[in-house]
Amino acid sequence: MQVTELYLFKPYYLLMPRLNKSPRKKPLKNIYLFFLGGVLLLPGFLSFYEQSTVIRSHSIAQVVPASNPIVDSAQLNERKSLFELNLPGQLPLPGEDDWVAQRLLKENGALFVAQGNVVHPPSIIFANASDCANWQAQIKTRREFFSGIPIELQTEAMEALLSARKEAADKKLRITPRGRWAGRRSYRDTEKIWSRRVHSGLAFWQRRGKLSAREATRIRMLAPAGQVKEILQLEAQGLFFSMDFSKSVLYSGTAPGASQHISMLALDINESDQAAVRTILARHGWFQTVISDLPHFTYLGTTQDRLPTLGLKKTVKNRRVYWTPD
Ligand SMILES: [Zn+2]
Known part of the structure; x- marks a missing residue:
């Protein structure tokens, strides 16, 4: 040897x-x-x-085979995240330079992996009011009155909410809608909410001397959809447009055409500060999916233990649990 x-x-x-x-x-x-x-x-x-x-x-x-992607080795080679793998196959993903859509998907996109018999919106953001209305008209919904307020949701989401309300009532608790925009919203509703935030934000930052009158007027004159990029750019510089100007506008009324409420899988409630109510809602498939949007719940149609398998990440903030795209 x-x-x-x-x-x-x-x-x-x-x-x-x-x-x-x-x-x-x-x-x-x-x-x-x-x-x-x-x-x-x-x-x-x-x-x-x-x-x-x-x-x-x-x-x-995979609970909704028709809308979920087929996972093959090519997709794995593209190094998609578990969340991306669970997105509906037909959902167009934002391009590398489309940072607005990327951000909307990242911060508000949990509903795109909702399970059960729900229908996901066909895009991250609806381009206009008629596309949005046509899509909403095709969805099976159920309408109920809670505290005199009409609430319309996708049928399965409403049935889960009714079960949650019943469980809450048995425990002497209430789950009530927070105003007339608590459930379904139209494209125009999302535009109105957006414009309120933008107009009060522009006035606030102008008063603070952070924004010139000319620049504020220029942004005010743009169509709401055209303002999104401008506002997010100002937020990147620390000029926030949420209700109290302390955080992103995306946490309190998202961009026109991109609200979870358009999908009729979201509900804002008055009792969100009660842990027992949040626990009941979670047991019936309703979770908080937009960090710091306190009254906002999203129907995900599954149990909490399965959310990580959909690529959702758990964040605990001020003792509340949020599930957002990982
Ligand atoms: Zn909401």
Whole structure:
């Protein structure tokens, strides 16, 4: 045996010194080589196993086969996140330069992985009022009056809400809508809410001397949909447009055409500060999915333990639990 061979097989001699002296040295050496090969191939096998695990956990998450993507090795190679893998197959994903849509999906997109018999909106943001109205007209909904306020939701979301309200009533608790925009909203409703925030924000930052009158007027004159990019750019500089000007406008009334309320899978309630009410809603598939939007709940149609398998991440803030795209 040459010196190089001795070096190569040193572990073998160390591990099996007595066998080394046996006359059946050659076949045993072959067995050793077989195991050595196995050790060298192990990392590759583990990586394959990891990928198989991803595929399995995704297929468990599929409750709506028609709208979920087919996971194949090509998709895994693109390194999509678990959340992206669970998005409806037909949902157009934002391009790399479309940071507005990317941000909306990241901060308000949990509803796109809602399970059960719900229908997901066809895009992250509706382009106009008629596209939005046409889509809403095709969805099966149920309308109920709570505290004299009409609330319309996708049928399954409403049935889950009624069950939650019943459980709450049994425990002497209430779940009531927070105003006439608590449930379904039209494209025009989202425009109105957006414009309120934008106009009061522009006036506030102008008063503070952070924005010139000319710049504020220029933004005010734009169509609501055209203002989104401008406002998010100002927020990137610390000029926030939420109700108290302390955080992003996306946390209190999102961009026109992009509200979860358009999907009729969202509800704002008066009792969101009661932990017992939040627990009951979660038991019936209703979760908080927009961080810091305190009254806002989203119907995700599944149980809390399955949310991570959909690519949703748990955030606890001020003792509230939020589920957002990971
Ligand atoms: Zn809301």
